[in-house]
Structure formats: C-alpha cells, structure tokens
Amino acid sequence: KAGVTQTPRYLIKTRGQQVTLSCSPISGHRSVSWYQQTPGQGLQFLFEYFSETQRNKGNFPGRFSGRQFSNSRSEMNVSTLELGDSALYLCASSPRPSGELFFGEGSRLTVL
Amino acid sequence: GENVEQHPSTLSVQEGDSAVIKCTYSDSASNYFPWYKQELGKRPQLIIDIRSNVGEKKDQRIAVTLNKTAKHFSLHITETQPEDSAVYFCAASLDRGSQGNLIFGKGTKLSVKP
Numbered sequence: 001k002a003g004v005t006q007t008p009r010y011l012i013k014t015r016g017q018q019v020t021l022s023c024s025p026i027s028g029h030r031s032v033s034w035y036q037q038t039p040g041q042g043l044q045f046l047f048e049y050f051s052e053t054q055r056n057k058g059n060f061p062g063r064f065s066g067r068q069f070s071n072s073r074s075e076m077n078v079s080t081l082e083l084g085d086s087a088l089y090l091c092a093s094s095p096r097p098s099g100e101l102f103f104g105e106g107s108r109l110t111v112l
Numbered sequence: 113g114e115n116v117e118q119h120p121s122t123l124s125v126q127e128g129d130s131a132v133i134k135c136t137y138s139d140s141a142s143n144y145f146p147w148y149k150q151e152l153g154k155r156p157q158l159i160i161d162i163r164s165n166v167g168e169k170k171d172q173r174i175a176v177t178l179n180k181t182a183k184h185f186s187l188h189i190t191e192t193q194p195e196d197s198a199v200y201f202c203a204a205s206l207d208r209g210s211q212g213n214l215i216f217g218k219g220t221k222l223s224v225k226p
Contacts, residue, residue, distance in 0.1 A: 033213065042118075042218035043156070043201060056213040059113075090155070100146065101214060103155040 002027065004104035006091050012110045018079040021107045025072050025093030032074040033101060034066060037088040046089075049074055050097050078109075086111045114139040116204050118217025125192050126225050133220045135202035136184040142204040145178060145185045146214070151198045159200075160187070192224045 005024040013019050025032050034046040045058035049068035066076040072093075078085055088108050092101035115138040125131050137145075146161035162169045162176045162185065169176050173192075178185040189196055199221050203214040 035216075040218065043203075043216040045213055045215060048213045058213075100158050100161070101148075101156075103157070105155050 004091055004093050004102055006089075006104035006107050008107060009105065010108050010110075012112060013081050014112050015081055015083060017081050018077060019081060019109060020075055020077045021089055021091075021109075023074045023076075023091030023093075023104060025074070025091075026102055029093035029095050029102070030072050031094040031097045031099065032068055032072065033092045033094070034074070034076050035090045035092065036060075037090055037106070038086075043090065046076065048097070055097060081111045083111050085109065114142055114204055114206065114215040116202060116215050116217040118202050118220055120220060121218065122221045122223070124223045124225065127192060127194060129192055131187075131189040131192050131196070131222055131224075133187045133200055133202070133222070134184060135186070135204075135217050136182075137204040137215075138183070139204070139206060140180075140183060142206050144205045145176070146203050146205075147176060147187050148201045148203065148216075149198045150201065150219075156201060189222075192222075194224050194226050197222055197224045 007022045031050045033048040035043040037043050047066050048056045052068045063079045068074045088106040090106045092103045118135045143164035148156040149159045150156040160176050162178050173190045175188040199219045201219045202217045205214045
C-alpha cells in the first residue's frame, strides 16, 4: 500500500507570494492533518480534515488555509508569504479522526 | 486548548543505558497519548501509544507510563542502542471519535553514544 505522498518536496518562494501544497493520503484514509515543523518548535498543528470538512484548526493566521477533496486528497495554501513561514510542512493521514497518524515526507518551503 | 510540555529537549546516554523522556499535558480530558520517533531526514513514525484507561504499556525495550492525576506521561527506553538516536515527540489528544487532534510536545533529541 502506497504511503502518504506530498508534493512538491522542496520549493523556494519570495515574500508576498503564495504557495499551494498537496497531499495524497494512504488509500482508504479519510482523515488528513497538516503540521508545520520548525527547529525548536516541534510539530505545530495547522488543521485536520475529515470527509471534506475541516474539523479542527490550530492557532495560525488566516493566511493559512486548506481543503479536502472527495477523493480525500488535501491541499493547503499559504498566502502573502512571510520569512517566518519557512518550514517543513507535514501532512498525515489516518484511517479515522484522532487515530494513528501516518506522515508524509513533507514539503520543505523556503521563503526568501 | 491542550498544551504539551516535553523535557528534556536534548538527552545523551551511553549505549546500554536507559533513557527517560517526560511530558505533561494541560487538558484533563485528554485521553490518548502517542509517542513518535523521527530519525534525521525522515518522517515521524508512531512507536507506542497509551490511552487513559491504562497506566503502563510495554513493547520490547520501550515502555510508556501515564499518571492521569498528575497529568504526565513518560517514555522509557531500556538497553539503548545507537539506532535509537532520533528526535522523540510526545502528543496528547482528546479522542471523542468526532473531535480531537494531536498536540505535540517540542521534541527530545536523543543521542546514544556507542
């Protein structure tokens, strides 16, 4: 069974631009969560989706948004990028809400 | 909301020694406590978890204990090996089936010296 796939793996943007990251969950998993990982801050929760509905949202500004499609694939978008948005963005899928998380390899975003 | 504190941030042990990582959580309603291991350059992976109706759980050299009254839980690794070197994250969640999300601690970097 294929794991969680995230694209792109690496990307470089400049301040003020926007970015869209994609996540394909493990087949059959309907829950998708997004985390931001930075040195010293660990894994910070962004949002969780289940059956196309956002169930939970972390403490991030409105520039961070996401959605989930009917095939459970998910995207997150960050608008008006800031230098502090540079991080590894991890997507994780789960067979059920609040179940074990299976992480992707992440999308490493660098904002210049 | 839930807040998870994790200590220490770094831990260095000799091969064969034991390692203990401690976490505290703020929301007494949290009832699911997993531990994830992230090796350098790799994705986090679940190594063990415990639910609030259990006080201790073991899996070979790894064990987790939970003290609900004190709202803290710990990871114990015995007979450490160099391949145990990684960053370990604890997490807590309120698993009501239709609500909840994992809130992680900031991680502990464990180094096992041969």
